[in-house]
Structure formats: C-alpha cells, structure tokens
Amino acid sequence: MNETIGFIGLGSLGLPLAKNLLDAGYPLVVHNRTASKAEPLIAQGARLASRPDEAVTAGGIVVTILWDDASVESIVMSDSFLEKLGKGGIHISMSTISPDTSKKLAAVHAEHGSTLVEAPIFGVPEAAAARQLSIPMAGPQQAKDRVRPVLEAMGGLNIFDFGEKAGAANQVKLVGNFMITSAVYTIREALSMVEKSGGDPKPVMDMLTQTLFNAPIYKRYGQMAAENMDHLFTQSHIPLKDVGIFKQASQQAGAPAPLSNLLYDLLSSEHKQA
Template sequence: MNETIGFIGLGNLGLPIAANLLRAGYSIAVYNRTASKAESLIAQGARLATRPVDAVTTGGIVATLVWDDAAVESIVMSEGFLEKLGQGGIHISMSTVSPETSRKLAAIHAQHGSVLIEAPIFGVAEAAVARQLLIPVAGPQNAQERVRPLLEAMGGQNIFDFGEVVGAATQVKLVGNFMIVSAVQTLREALSMVEKNGGDPKAVADMLTQTLFAAPIYKNYGRMIAEKKDAAFSQSRIPLKDVGIFKKTAEQVESPTPVSSLLYDLLSSGEE
C-alpha cells in the first residue's frame, strides 16, 4: 500500500469511495473541480491535487468518477495526464459513459503505454459506506488483477469480470441503469393508479415486492414511492443522462429502442 492512488471526482459517490480507500490504509491524492469537497479527506490524510495530473503517479493507478463522457475525456486529455501516467499506468474509469467513449480512451491510453480498466458502479452513497457496491469490470486481465484489491477496498462487495474487451462493463452498467429507471417509472405509474382509486399503495407494494417482484430495486423503490420518499431520484439528472446514453448506444447498432425512447421523452418532459 505504499504507492499513492489518484482519485478524481468527489461527488456523492466518489467522496465515500475515496474515504474507504483511506480507511483501508491506502495513500491517496485527490482532485475535484470544487476543491472544498476534499476537505474531509484532507483531514484524514489525503493529499490535495490542484490539477488532474497532480493526482497521477508514473506507472501508478488513478481512478476517475465524474459526470459523463465529456468529463472523463477532458481529464484524460488534460495537460500531462497521459504522459505522466505512462508505461504500466492504469486508469480505472468508474463513470457511467458510453462503450464508444471507453474504447476511444482505451486506444489513446495504449498509445502512451497505459491501460484503461472499466469499473462502473452500481450503488448509492449509503451502499458505498456499507461496502455493498456491485462493480462490473472489463479490460486486460493483468491490470484487472492489479486493481481488484483497490476495488474491494473502495467498497466492492461483488466484482464481476466481463472479460478483456473494453466496452463490455459499460454496456452492463447502461443496461442495469435502463432497467432501474424502467422499474421506477412502472412503480410510480402503478402505485399512483392504486392511490387515486382509494387503495393503499404501501400495502400493494409490500405484497408484490415480497412475492412476484421480490428484487432489491422493486423493494427499495416501491417502498420509497409508496411513502413518497423518492424525491432524490425524481429530481436527479442521472436517469435522463443514462437513458440517453443507452438509447444512443442501441441506435448505433440499429437495436430497437421503443421503451428507452419513451422513457427518454418522459424524462425530458419532466413527466417521469
């Protein structure tokens, strides 16, 4: 654990994940556009980087967890980032981006002797704190083996290997998020119908999520929707962004998008 790990992106999920690394005994250098978000980590011993390149060590490991494709690309292409990471370096890309962007950045890394590993995350901040994140991974096997202890330290309860072809893990993440948004939209519509007909949405959600739909997404969101505690999800920009990426990725290979197109339109109009 002597090497310093770079961590870029301290949003709602990035902050507790970086904190997990510190608790696991890793030395980390952190960068965030709003530097004040790093204060709690600095107090615990993290080093503050003033530029993305300052979080990088030559031949080392740097993780990014930022908003979208453009944000990841801007970091990779920022001054000195690729050159400093250099031969043997590993970039763990943990953001939800398109497979196309992942493949593009992997090729750019290869030109500089470094490697991109995809490791997008299923889980919210509370799951990170509880170390219950699900992480699909794709990229060169030797690099996967090198970063696996890090992913576990970050809070990865289950890590799923989707092979060496970059793009595979982001496909999993896009599919998962598309299915989550679809489930939430279905639950909202269904439980609204029950409530407006004088029924008990909580009782309906309890019955169905203990029987026909006994899955974590249905259970958790069914309860929140029935209790009207799903404001954080409904106000988030993430569903629209991720359904949009899913839809675009499907359209690029001429895969039908009737449901994702409807979802995207509903989310765009604010009728979700």
Template structure:
C-alpha cells in the same frame, strides 16, 4: 499499498475514495469543486490542484465522473502527468464506445480498465458495490477494486461498461414502471400503503424498494443520461425512450439532482 489518484468526488466518488483511504492506500484526490475534497484531506489524503498533478506518480488512477464528456476532459487534463505503467480505471457510466475511444487517446504505456459500479451511496460507504470490470485488470488494480466491492470480470475492454449499461437500464425503466403503477393505484383510489405493500411482496420487490428509497443519491439527470446512452447503443427501445421522457419531466419539476425515487412523487402529482 497502492499509490492511487482519485478524480471526481461526487455522491459516489467521495465515499469510494474514503474506502480506499481507510484500506490503507496512499491517496491523492482532485475534484473540480475543491471543498468536496476537504474531508478526505482531514483524513490523510493529499490534495491536488489539477488532474495532472493528482496523477503524478500514481500506479492507479480512478475516475468517477458524470458522463463521457467529463471523463474525456479530465483525462485530457491529466495526460501530462500520466506515465507508462499506470492504469486508468474509469468507474463512471459512459458506455463501451466512449471507453474504447478514451483508451485509444491515452499516452503510450498507460493501460485502461472500465469498471463501472452498481449500487447506492450506502453500498459505496460499506464497500458493497458490484463492479463490472472490462479489460486486463493488473495485479496493482485488484486490491483497489476489492476495497470497493465485488468484482465481476466481464471480458475485453468495454465489456464492463456494456454490462453496466444493461443493468442500469433495467433498473431505471423498472423504477419508472413502478412509479406509474403507483400513480395508477392513486387514480383508482387504492390506498397508497396497500399498493406499496402488495407490490413489494411480489416479484418486483427489490425494484419497489429502490423506487421508495430515500437514502440514495442517484440523480434524475444522471439516470436520464444513462438511458440516453442505451438509446444511442440500440435503436427501437420504446420502453426505455418512454422512461427517459418521464425522467426528464420529473427533473423539470424536482430538479436534475433529485434522486431517481422522485419520479414516484412526480407521477403521483401528475395523475392526482
């Protein structure tokens, strides 16, 4: 079994870390809010006081954090504990530019793999995530990723982050478009259930399901951050920019932590 340090126990990180513990890996965890780690400690994980302590002796270090700034700060704090031969696996959504920048800042002999994920919190709990892996995936890393889902090997460093950004941008903008279609249905007097059924039966069925999902925990603030990364990477994405505006408006009303599906109820209220 692999010696793993897991840094970041948010809505996705916590069930992912539990999967690794249940798979029999030796796990040390750290989270800025220490109380989030207590369920894992009760299940047998070791708790670290800080990132540097967490990564001491780890073969694989997994980071699952909110944005590029958070990953940079945590890896900077962890650097004194990193040793040659360790692989850092970032599973956050930070974009390829940040991946390559962070990899260049690591201590000598420490490898970096970008492996962001697609999937909801329930899929994280079930070990059914899609993992876009970029860079050289060492043998010690393979079983770690396999415990979390299906690995798609994308190519060189940064390619996993790039493909994740393409996929998540498509999902977020599509969910926002469905939210607007449902708002239009309301404005036209179409019965809500009829509109939802007809859209779900068409080519957007999976997106409609995500738009109406009440179980996931992908915050509006994180979704807006992902679209901002896409806009930084490619200019002229007008649909993406418009979707970002809707997400910011929904977050202002519902809160940045509300799930992406809250854009549906937000737009329904705007057009009522």
C-alpha cells in the same frame, strides 16, 4: 505497504469511495474541481492535487469518477495526464459513459503504454459507505488483477469480470441504469392506478416486493413510492444522460428501443436534472 492512488472526482459517490480507500490504508492524492469537497479526506491524511494530472503517479493507479463522457475525456486528453501515467500505469474509469468513449480512451491509453480498466459502480452513496457495491469490470487481465484489491477496498462487494473488450463494463452499467429507470416508472404507474382508484399503494407494494419483485431495486423504490410518489423522483437519481446513452447505443446497433425512447421523453419532461 499499499501503493498511492490518484483519485479524481469527489461527488456523492466519489467521496465515500475515496474515504473507503483511506480507511483501508491506501495513501491518496485527490483532485476535485471544487477543492473544498476534499477537506474531510485531507483531514484524514489525503494530499490535495490542484490539477488533475498532479494526482497521477508514473506507472501508478489513477481513478476517475466524473459526471459524463466529456468530463472524463477532457481530463484524460488534456494536460500531461497520459504522459505522466505512462508505461504500466492504470486508469480506473468509474463514471457512467458510453461504450464508444471507453473504446476511444482504451486506444489512447494503449498509445502511451498505460491501460484503461472500466469499473462503473452500481450503488447509492449509502451502499458505498456500507461497502456493498456491485461493480462490472472490463480491461486487460493483468491490469484487472492489479486493481481488484483496490476496488474491494473502495467497497466493491460483487465484482463481475466482463472480459477484456473495451466498452463491455460500461454497457452493463447502461443496461442496469435503463432497467432501474424502467422499474421506477413502472412502479409509479402501477401505484398511481391504485392510489387514484382509491386504494392504498403500501400493502400492494409490500406484497409484490416480498414475492415476485423481492429485489433491492423494487424494495428501495417501491417503498419510497408507496410513502411519497414525488419523493420517488427526486430520489431516484438516474440521470437523463444515462438513458440517453442507452438509447443511442441501441440505435447505433440497430436494436429497437421503444421503452428507452419513451422513458427518455418522460425523464426529459418530468425529472429535474441533478
């Protein structure tokens, strides 16, 4: 029988992931700040935890998928989360957070005999429902071996192992989100030129996304933009904070970051935060 999974965070991605686990036969204990979000899962047999640490089983697996570094830290560091998880326990951290925060979390887990596995998710909610998520993963090998079937049950189709170093999988997620943001703004600038010159953006994007740029990101956002440029921005969903963490990580490493600096400023001024 599958082991019980603790699941904390039932946002737009967390909810379909948790549902996939239930569908795959994993007993769930779920927690969300707004408890009503858990209702469809409860109806399907999940148990509700009124506090985050109530979702934790000693030596078990607990998942967090939350908004930012601060929300993950506040849950891991407070209450009896780490004490309850204890020796042999695994925390699967799926939020997009900074590599530095991951390193810090990995260190406090080690002090309690538990393990952090980073597994941030690439994929929109529809991809979660379709079980077609790409997941970079990092952490101690034994823990990764234990969580891999759980990630697959969540909808992970392409799971890539980035070794044991804390921060490595979050780094990949930041790189991906920076690249998506850059692609979205590039598409917008390209199609604006066409549109304002009196051309039709749709056949232009059709050609490019059938040839040089025939990748999911360009197909998705290129088509969106060709239909409605404003819609592109309300639907692109890359949070300002992710580009902010990328830019900060570049700065810390001494890497030049002209594009992410510009994209951060453009996002700040144009994109309403979710």
